[in-house]
Amino acid sequence: MTANRIEILLVEDNPGDARLTVEAFKEGRVINNLTVVSDGVEALAYLRRQGPYAEATTPDLILLDLNLPKMDGRQVLAEIKADECLMTIPVIVLTTSSSQDDIARAYGSHANCFITKPVDLDQFLRVVQTIETFWLSLVKLPSTRNGCERRN
């Protein structure tokens, strides 16, 4: 692991979707390390370095699906934003839902942005590219996490 690598956590239960996102990032220019977990419980365990994730790296960006087994994305989001050590990590809700209710609730839980997955591949690739350009190149992200221990 190199220090300038961008760490991304993708919370997505559908392996097809996960792989597609991985592939989309592969086509990008920013070198990144994308980790996939497939449910909400696992996501929180990863972020809190519990159990098998004791050695996990705190991500620079979280891509979160809403409909997840065990604990759904809405609750995961609420937990992250309530956790002093995790709340500064930008969370991008990336879901097939476009319901106003989901959008409002996500922002209410302090999601950093809400993106509906386009159906078309080309558009999806463009969305991932935009995420990359905006979140991984354009914006400045905090380097420390409220004094919480950060391992790279």
Added chain:
Amino acid sequence: MLSYSYDYRLVALSVCIAVLASYAALDLAGRVNSARGKTRLLWLVVGAIAMGMGIWSMHYIGMLAFHLPIPVQYDWPTVLVSLLAAILASAVALFVVSRPAMGIGRALVGSMFMGGGIAAMHYTGMAAMRLSALCHYSPRLVVLSVVLAIGISLVALRLAFHFREETTPWSGKKLVSALVMGAAIPVMHYTGMAAAHFSPSTIDADMSYAIGASYLSVTGITSVTLLVLGLVVVTALADRRFSLQALELESSRRHHQIVETALDAFVGMDSNGLITDWNVQSERTFGWPRAEVIGRLLADVVIPQRFREAHTQGLRSFSTTRDGPVLNQRIEITALHRSGHEFPVELSICPIQWGDKYHFAAFVRDVTERNRAQQELARKVDALARSNAELEQFAYVASHDLQEPLRMVASYTQLLARRYKGRLDADADEFIGFAVDGATRMQTLIHDLLSYSRVTTRGQSIAPTDAEVACKNAVRNLRSAIGEADGVVSVGALPPVLADATQLTQLFQNLIGNAIKYRDHRKPDIRINAKPDGELAIFSIEDNGIGIEPQYFERIFQMFQRLHTIKAYSGTGIGLALCRKIVERHGGRIWVESRLGEGSTFLFTMPQAERLEG
């Protein structure tokens, strides 16, 4: 010239007899009219004899009232012939007035015969005179008397025809017309008499069959005539009474039969609640034979225990209020069968007043089967509605859930194409191409299907909506397509309607979109207008595109029906089906008017809103 004088008492008597005979004639006309077959012929003969005798005796009493200074005798065979003439004239008259209709032609012919008959009777009677004098006639007066006879007959026939239906024997109108007729016959007679002049003669008359006329014979003729006329009138009266009774009897028998054969149970009840009538159907409906229920309390027989108190209460309150909540209307209640089971009946109860007493007539119908059928129907309608809703929900869920795996297929085939195009062989490229194309088309289909099922499952509430705003929104959404086609869309004044605003916009968008899509070489010129039609507004979207052949006017509104290949015009064939579903959800109708090559006009109706809220 012999001088003569009249005995005015006899003249008066003759007039009286004429009036009486006329009255009998009017009365008889009615009897002849209402009788049938042999009875009719009998009445005609009896009537003709009576009336003929009346006219005839009027004549002879009139003759006896006429005094000449010389003795007068009568030749009796000739007198009999004159009587025959009077009877025949009367027969003709009765026959004419008893026909179903009397036109002016028939009346004229009848009066010619009748008048002619009376005149013939008069002059035959004159010819029966045997006296030592010559009788001369003044032609003008003779003609006048005959004309009077015919004229009087005409009036008499019309009057008789008019009053023949009169059933009351002593009606004022009938009396007045009898007076007119009765006065008229002597007028003819005395005119005829005025036409005759007698001069003394030395030639002896043929006296071989001559008899004298005396007060005794006057009394005889009068008595017989009065007797005959009286008998006839009395008989007619009796006959009328009897035939009325027969009619009433027949009518009551007929009513009884109607009630007996009715398919509804008929139950009669008196004001004490006792059963008075019970037809055959009642026996079938309630299981009780008539003989066992007549005179029993209705409540004990057909009303379930728990309703008896209410029934008795109702009867009691009727005796003071003359009304009740179940009377004079169709109601449905529970009835009791002899076997003890209860069943639903529909019934109507009407109170009938007979004198100062009240009766109740009830028609009852067993509606067990009907109710069962209704419940069955309701159940089926319910099941149908449920299955319809389920189907819509299914279409929604299916198309929604199908989207997910399809997205995978589409995405990965697209990724394949992206990464490996030109790196495998030409076949692989083509196969991948077909897979990508199929997946994309299926995505469009599912998307459209989802929109279609959303019309009812995800519809917004229907409220007053500005159609003009909805239409302009649709035009705005389509601006790039309109721009590409270099088209012009003109929107007229559109009224507010009761609609789901989103769906109304979608409707306009689909129809305008079609108008742009199905264009020919000309630049699209699309006009949107509306006109009121009662409580509805008819909207029209008129284009100058390719048009549609009439045989497809219906088909284009069906789901997945397309008239063109995908290559010529893209689309899934759901657009117009969606339009129809939207319009029908709003209680409207959509149709097309078109000529191939000249353009199409799509029309739809939507309920108008009084005004927009807010």
